[in-house]
Amino acid sequence: MTQLGEIQQAILNGDSAAVGSLPVPESYRGVTVHADEVDMFEGLESRDKDPRKSLHVDDxxxxxxxPGEALVAVMASAINYNTVWTSIFEPIPTFKFLKKYGKLSPLAKRHDLPYHVVGSDLSGVVLRTGAGVHNWKPGDEVVAHCLNVELEGPDGHNDTMLDTEQRIWGFETNFGGLAEVALVKANQLMPKPDHLTWEEAASPGLVNSTAYRQLVSRNGADMKQGDVVLIWGASGGLGSYATQYALNGGAIPVCVVSSPEKAEICRKLGAELIIDRNAEDYKFWKSDTEQDPKEWQRFGAKIRELTGGDDPDIVFEHPGRETFGASVYAARKGGTIVTCASTSGYMHQYDNRYLWMNLKRIIGSHFANYRESWEANRLIAKGLIHPTLSKTYSLEETGQAALDVHRNAHQGKVGVLALAPQEGLGVRDEEKRAKHIEGINAFRGA
Known part of the structure; x- marks a missing residue:
């Protein structure tokens, strides 16, 4: 049996404590992109770029x-949109991130390689910890959030997301979670929720923390009870958590989806106010360069029809270019548009009259700090927020999983098994799981 096989067997036997006495392997399998292939999609439109061609499984x-780091035996991981961006080399090849990071210090130089092991989620077991780590030990069952931060300067000490050397692990750093072993900073680690399987526990990390900061945290929209929250892509990776946070926090979500099937998922979560944008046939753009304010108005009227006359207090934005003009228009006077991504394009356009004359605010929100990630994970562990895993692939099928996300052919989150040989393993508290099984399985088979 290989060294990784022995580690895997100890974990599957429920003897995680034995992991610390087993030797660390010299190599592992990881999902990679290659620096010599960054031009492979040249001349193609984004939608035509195929992650199955660029994502490899390499030893x-x-x-x-x-110091301050940990090696983790990865049982499962998940697909995020940053892995899609990495795989199609947009907006820039991630090797530029790795090269820049490599110049920071001799230790950071490890990340500047001709291959990039990707992935920004994991669940697994700590293999080893570096000098100075005292909160974690080999054998601990963990999940990881994706904030990689140096904290040597003053800027990040009120909010680590503002640190000058803040990066997203597995996207702007190497040795990510779509692999059998991952390298993280110890302050990325959090306890694995004990009622979840490995794949369920791996799936919330990035999107759950992002949604928490964007919607709940004072660093984001600071949502309160009774707020009307417009949520784009409400059944997707980010939106599915925003919908749960709105419902859990006493707000009123207005869920924007693109199909009856996605609308039904939102209803299963408990949402009542739903807009199927395809059924309504909204066309916010007349052409590539001109938007249609009449469509914004029609959209706003639909929202008021559902809410009994209320405009959104908060707009949970992440599509970007396609929807941003409508989002700025739709928010109520004094309302907040909080944005964390631009999956339909980075160059946002909106009519500033609706912003300045109505005293609206636009807030930029990017991932989450350790405290916010910890709180988001704590809510998962308490069964107040649930993973939104819909489907799980093997490590060898990561390219297909990324293609599903790229083409929006998925619901919620898409998981990837690493050292876990099958789904359904890793549950330590069956009684708690039984109490929440309906919520845990809300996206299964969707």
């Missing part, structure tokens, strides 16, 4: 373990 060396 790679286990990286050197530095």
């Amino acid at each position: 790679v060396p286990v990286p050197e373990l530095g």
